[in-house]
Amino acid sequence: MNKKASVGDVFNYHVIPPVFLVFFTAATQILAQAGNPERPFRFEYLVGNCFAWKCIGSLLAWAMFWLLVPSKKFNGPTTSFGLTPVYKANGELYYFVSLGALLLVAGLKPKICVDIYQNMGAILGGLSVVALSLCMFLLVRAKLKEKEDDPYLRANSYPILHEFYRGMELHPRLLGVDVKQLTNCRVGMIMWQLLIVIYLIAGWELHGFDAGHLVNVLLQTIYIYKFFRWETGYFNTLDITLDRAGYYLCWGCLVWIPAFYTFHSYFFVYHRPSISVVGAISLFILGLASIWYNYDVDRQKELFRTAQKGKPVKIWGENAQAIEVSYKTADGQQKTSKLLISGWWGVARKINYTFELLAAFLWSVEAGLQYGVWPFLYFLFLTALLIHRVFRDEEKCKTKYGKGWDEYCAKVPYRLVPYVL
Numbered sequence: 001m002n003k004k005a006s007v008g009d010v011f012n013y014h015v016i017p018p019v020f021l022v023f024f025t026a027a028t029q030i031l032a033q034a035g036n037p038e039r040p041f042r043f044e045y046l047v048g049n050c051f052a053w054k055c056i057g058s059l060l061a062w063a064m065f066w067l068l069v070p071s072k073k074f075n076g077p078t079t080s081f082g083l084t085p086v087y088k089a090n091g092e093l094y095y096f097v098s099l100g101a102l103l104l105v106a107g108l109k110p111k112i113c114v115d116i117y118q119n120m121g122a123i124l125g126g127l128s129v130v131a132l133s134l135c136m137f138l139l140v141r142a143k144l145k146e147k148e149d150d151p152y153l154r155a156n157s158y159p160i161l162h163e164f165y166r167g168m169e170l171h172p173r174l175l176g177v178d179v180k181q182l183t184n185c186r187v188g189m190i191m192w193q194l195l196i197v198i199y200l201i202a203g204w205e206l207h208g209f210d211a212g213h214l215v216n217v218l219l220q221t222i223y224i225y226k227f228f229r230w231e232t233g234y235f236n237t238l239d240i241t242l243d244r245a246g247y248y249l250c251w252g253c254l255v256w257i258p259a260f261y262t263f264h265s266y267f268f269v270y271h272r273p274s275i276s277v278v279g280a281i282s283l284f285i286l287g288l289a290s291i292w293y294n295y296d297v298d299r300q301k302e303l304f305r306t307a308q309k310g311k312p313v314k315i316w317g318e319n320a321q322a323i324e325v326s327y328k329t330a331d332g333q334q335k336t337s338k339l340l341i342s343g344w345w346g347v348a349r350k351i352n353y354t355f356e357l358l359a360a361f362l363w364s365v366e367a368g369l370q371y372g373v374w375p376f377l378y379f380l381f382l383t384a385l386l387i388h389r390v391f392r393d394e395e396k397c398k399t400k401y402g403k404g405w406d407e408y409c410a411k412v413p414y415r416l417v418p419y420v421l
């Protein structure tokens with residue numbers, strides 16, 4: 001890092017990492033208690049208990065197994081320093097078998113869902129131990145690496161807490177698997193799915209059926225399924241191509257997703273939404289539309305980017321239009337790419353985020369305002385995360401495409417909502 005650090009640098013490198021580390025780690029326990037007032041905090045929750053460790057061990061073994069079994073491989077985008085990460089392309093099958101296995105176990109032993117719900121504080125404590133140990137291990141291992149082509153690792157001069165928080169290696173592997181695929185997709189995202197189903201069954205067992213809770217879980221289930229269907233597309237996003245494996249991503253996926261992304265469903269077990277069936281069906285239809293449109297935006301880009309050269313792609317019934325842009329790779333090669341200006345990508349530059357937020361709102365609003373802000377915490381967090389991400393992504397694109405990006409911004413001037421934002 002430059003010796004003459006600006007206020008922004010001090011904030012980014014010295015203030016954010018320790019504040020976020022303490023805040024987010026503590027927040028998971030506070031949420032576990034806030035959602036379920038029948039389970040007061042116990043010290044053992046900080047490190048897990050026997051039941052929690054059995055659940056965590058089984059899930060980690062299951063996730064590792066699916067990344068080790070022979071299956072189709074997928075090559076991610078090659079980095080600027082010439083590394084091509086290799087992933088397992090069995091996400092959709094993993095999703096169905098995992099969900100099926102949970103439903104089978106819950107059918108044979110219905111009390112298991114209530115036990116998991118009641119032990120969430122301990123499970124999150126145990127997960128935090130795993131995640132923090134992994135981040136520590138990755139940091140030490142990266143520091144010990146003698147020679148590495150990655151210029152970031154070679155620079156080796158950021159404050160240590162920043163390195164722990166943001167991570168060091170871009171595509172670390174552990175025991176033969178890609179760490180980010182393991183933490184983000186195969187543990188974080190599958191826990192999101194399994195936990196919300198567990199909370200639905202636990203709520204039903206403890207307090208009877210609730211249509212609002214069902215809609216909350218159904219909408220997220222469709223959203224999460226969409227993720228696993230598109231898992232290989234995720235390997236082109238900022239999380240994988242820009243963010244390194246550290247606290248932000250690995251702890252975030254191993255602990256923050258199961259604790260926070262599922263929080264409204266956890267909260268609804270005790271605090272029932274009690275919405276009318278008509279209200280629940282209306283929210284479901286609106287939520288489904290938002291998820292579909294979010295998917296459709298991502299789908300149009302994928303369709304366009306993966307189409308064979310010279311073969312026209314139809315979007316909204318017409319041949320897709322694009323701006324040709326050029327960029328330089330780190331080793332100095334000049335390359336070209338295309339920025340779509342047809343379909344959703346001509347309406348607003350980040351309209352996928354608008355639909356994402358709408359969907360999150362619609363799966364949080366089942367209880368209305370009767371329980372205050374609690375069910376909306378995820379929606380509020382996501383708003384902040386996505387606004388920050390809009391700027392991070394634009395900075396990345398501006399640096400990569402220069403004038404080509406300005407041309408695209410002039411043609412599509414709005415980010416989230418046409419004529420407004």
Ligand SMILES: NC(=O)C1=CN([C@@H]2O[C@H](COP(=O)(O)OP(=O)(O)OC[C@H]3O[C@@H](n4cnc5c(N)ncnc54)[C@H](OP(=O)(O)O)[C@@H]3O)[C@@H](O)[C@H]2O)C=CC1
Nearest residue numbers: 237238294298301338339340341345352353356389393397
């Ligand atoms: N729930 C959650 O916590 C979050 C969910 N998401 C969701 O994940 C999905 C992926 O989001 P994310 O990866 O953040 O962002 P995008 O899918 O918007 O991808 C951004 C990238 O797409 C390329 N691009 C930008 N404009 C164009 C264009 N006009 N034509 C073609 N390519 C373009 C650029 O990459 P290139 O270098 O290839 O040109 C840019 O960096 C979305 O559905 C989003 O809503 C995202 C973040 C958080």
Ligand SMILES: CC(C)CCC[C@@H](C)[C@H]1CC[C@H]2C3=CC=C4C[C@@H](O)CC[C@]4(C)[C@H]3CC[C@]12C
Nearest residue numbers: 020024184227234239247248249252253256257
């Ligand atoms: C410090 C931490 C509290 C912050 C943790 C943030 C991460 C858990 C999340 C950051 C970006 C998120 C995601 C990006 C894109 C996604 C694609 C979408 O289709 C599904 C969700 C997700 C994988 C999402 C998951 C959480 C993050 C990695």
